[in-house]
Amino acid sequence: MSRNPFNPGSGVPPPYLAGRKAHIKTFDSMLSSVEDGHIENLVAHGLRGTGKTVLLEEFYRLCLKRNFLPIKRLQFSKKYCEPDEFGIAFKYDVKTAVETFSKLEWVKGKAEAVIAYIKPKRIGIPDVVYYEPGYTRGKNVPFEDYLKSYLLKNSQVFEHAGFNGVIFLLDEFHTVVDIPRIGHYVLSDFIAAMNDVQRDGCKYFCVLAGLPNLMLNIKKARSYSERMFKSLEVGNLAEDDAVSAIEEPLKGSGYRFTESLVNKVVEETGGYPYFIQFYGKEIISNINKPKIDLNDFERTRPVIVKQLDDGFFSPRFELASEQEQKVLCAMTRIKSRDMRFSQIKEISRIDRRDLSTHLRRLESKGLVYQHHKEVFRFCLPLLGNFLSRRCGTARLST
DSSP: OOOOOOOOSSOOOOOOOEHHHHHHHHHHHHHHHHHOOOOOOEEEEOOOSSHHHHHHHHHHHHHHHHHHHEEOOOOOGGGGGSSHHHHHHHHHHHHHHHHHHHHHHHHHOHHHHHHHOOOEESSTOEEEEOOOOOOOOTTTOOOOHHHHHHHHHHHHHHHHOOSSSSSEOOOOOOGGBBGGGGGGGGHHHHHHHHHHHHTTTTTTEEEEETTTTTHHHHHOGGGGGGGTTTTOOOOOOOOHHHHHHHHHTTTTTOOOOHHHHHHHHHHTTTOHHHHHHHHHHHHHHOSSEEEEEEEHHHHHHHHHHHIIIIIIIIIHHHHSSSHHHHHHEEEESSSSSSEEHHHHHHHHHHHHHHHHHHHHHHHHHTTTEETTEEEESSTEEEEHHHHHHHHHHOOOOO
């Protein structure tokens, strides 16, 4: 029986990882640079569904291969803007990573040196419990200093355990922002703590991943951050890579797309990785014959577009309030990827203060992001086309 090889989902590895060799090479070069004594950090940014989470998993495997301790968290959210919540998660992730690595090394018969220094509790190996260096945040201790002290105390543990370095792989990090009105500066404090321990010679490094506004958030938090982080854009696939993302999974599946159909899918999806998986899966599910051509697709295309609207775009659109939806509809009338605040204000006829509030809320809901000062973009590829259908306006594809 033929199988459907396409697998759309949130953070789900595609059947064939196309177009990311350069990104993996960049990270591999970063690890080599770190081994040579340099300080390297990355910001991996891109729209939703471009494969950032999948890429971090590839980075994780490469860390293990090259004797770096990877500490990852793939689900940050607004609650981690609160210092205590961030601190709890941060310490938990360090502890979990050490225990996981120790168990893996025990299985390979190479954990004795690590275990001897870390001094975990043994309950019939491989059950190990890491007793981290104790440090409780005092009432008047700034969060930045708390993080720095915690990292410094653990640094000796990692160094003696034989790691080449510690790599934090943190996804959805665009949700971690400073909130001056209530005195929470988690993003600023984290960047400052990392900067301090790196300058002190500790081998901690980080890859922060998130939506495109992550880079802007970091710049706002600390002016020197541009010198700390390299930018790594995770975007849509180039045409050749998009073709490979369709054709490679089909090999051995029992299905074949004609060349004209493959080209049509590449054109319609714009090389957006999630949509390639979605289109591929739905084409096979709705047509289900060994050889599928462009005419087959055209007949079922309205069904596929409706499934995409109903299952992907509409739930996100419905998160917006009536006034926020009005803003989105106004934005879709601007025939440009970059939509200026003044343009949105003129079309929506909403006063400046209220419009600023609506845009902030739309940004928190993952629908738009601030690309530059007073310049906004949609967070989702083809969202403009959906809004054209929903709002009844014509818009160029974006």
